[in-house]
Amino acid sequence: PEAALQSLQKALESGDWRAVAEVLAHPKEPRPFVPLALVEAWLRAQSASVQLEAALRELAEKTGAPNPQASGAHPFSPYLNPSGELAIQILDVGAAGPAGKVRARIKCVHRGRAEEETVVVVRLGNSWYVTPPTALRQLFADGENPTVASRRTEGMNKLADILTETAQLVRAGQLKDRPAVLEHLLRRFHSTQLADLLR
Numbered sequence: 001p002e003a004a005l006q007s008l009q010k011a012l013e014s015g016d017w018r019a020v021a022e023v024l025a026h027p028k029e030p031r032p033f034v035p036l037a038l039v040e041a042w043l044r045a046q047s048a049s050v051q052l053e054a055a056l057r058e059l060a061e062k063t064g065a066p067n068p069q070a071s072g073a074h075p076f077s078p079y080l081n082p083s084g085e086l087a088i089q090i091l092d093v094g095a096a097g098p099a100g101k102v103r104a105r106i107k108c109v110h111r112g113r114a115e116e117e118t119v120v121v122v123r124l125g126n127s128w129y130v131t132p133p134t135a136l137r138q139l140f141a142d143g144e145n146p147t148v149a150s151r152r153t154e155g156m157n158k159l160a161d162i163l164t165e166t167a168q169l170v171r172a173g174q175l176k177d178r179p180a181v182l183e184h185l186l187r188r189f190h191s192t193q194l195a196d197l198l199r
Helices: 002-014 017-023 036-063 134-139 146-171 178-191 194-198
Strands: 086-093 101-110 113-124 127-130
Touching: 002 017, 002 086, 002 127, 017 036, 036 146, 036 178, 086 134, 101 134, 146 178, 146 194, 178 194
Parallel strands: none
Antiparallel strands: 086 101, 101 113, 113 127
16 A cells, blocks of 8 residues: 555656556546556657647747747647646555455645645455545546546547647748647648547
8 A cells, every 4th residue: 555655646746647656546446547558648649739839939030029938828738737736645554354445645846835634555366456536636637537538538539639730730830830730730630520529
């Protein structure tokens, strides 16, 4: 149990979201909390977002925009960034019970606010997993629902494709200014029905 908590702590410190997802347990069912495919799709979309932001900054520099750094953001930038820095401190770990469950007290620090809460560390097969603290549960809201997770995984992969395609069009000179980029993104957002997939 202690190793599972330490793994979660280190993964949050390093921003390794794959490792964060791998150690989380569903709070009510004996299975992992978030499908790894959803996290992989989210990370893929984040990477594509970084590419587009870089392409938009380059475009702003070429066109003489007054603040190229600020020009990098696009409508999906806030959606793809984790909601504030998140860390945990392990305060106390109880003894393992016969059902393979251990209660642990942690301090969860999120956006500068620290709150103590109890999480449960459960044994699934030969490994221990941590039920997610409140801030992580909110970050992956409804991701533990297989239907929602499957839909969002498809949506995140489509979003990654759209952002990558848009960055390539900007660098190829086919989208010549920021309004053209935003219009292209909006058109692709509607044509792929991303609003339904990402809700």
